[in-house]
Amino acid sequence: MALIEQLNQDMKQAMKHKEKDRLAVIRMVKASLQNESIKLGNKNLSEDEELTVLSRELKQRKDSLQEFKSAGRDDLVDKLETEINFIQGYMPQQLTEVELEQVIKSAIKEVNASSKQDMGKVMSTVMPKVKGKADGARINQLVQKHLS
Structure with missing residues (x-):
């Protein structure tokens, strides 16, 4: 199943279960995928291009997480850790x-x-x-x- 289809299904589920944090992350990832699609000028992204977008989103959050930890912003650290966990759910299995x-x-x-x-x-x-x-x-x- 394509990533965008999986995101659409998960978005519907998050709406039904009133999971605001998860819904926000899914919407951000979908927007990033759509922006990349527009930037590249093709309607459907390849699996490799989708992976690039997911990796970029994950890296941005991990970088921000380090900044927030060093600044002592525990409220934002918790939020980012949750977002990172949601995004990692769409990433392929990590190598040992x-x-x-x-x-x-x-x-x-x-x-x-x-x-x-x-x-x-x-x-x-x-x-x-x-x-x-x-x-x-x-x-x-x-x-x-x-x-x-």
């Missing part, structure tokens, strides 16, 4: 640490990387394979660890 390390090791072998200077090559090989399934910062840390 072991699976991620296997992908990184195979990418290092594939591009014959030997030092941190080859990090760009490794990252450009790894990222398309794990798009939406792992956090970019975590991937970066693991690649650095394996190249040092």
Whole structure:
């Protein structure tokens, strides 16, 4: 089922159950998807494009979460954590640490990387394979660890 259809069904359910927070998040995600569709000029987004939008929304909230935590805004921290949980429900299953390390090791072998200077090559090989399934910062840390 396409993501937009899933969002529409979940939106109806959230309305019926009067889940205001969930409804707000679904509407924001739908709006982001529609904006991306307009920006790209095609009516239906591919699964990869939808994943890009979801990842962007998730990253924005995670960045804001760190800012609010450091500012001591517990009221906004709770709200953002709830939003992050809702968005993660639409993301693909995240890779485990072991699976991620296997992908990184195979990418290092594939591009014959030997030092941190080859990090760009490794990252450009790894990222398309794990798009939406792992956090970019975590991937970066693991690649650095394996190249040092």
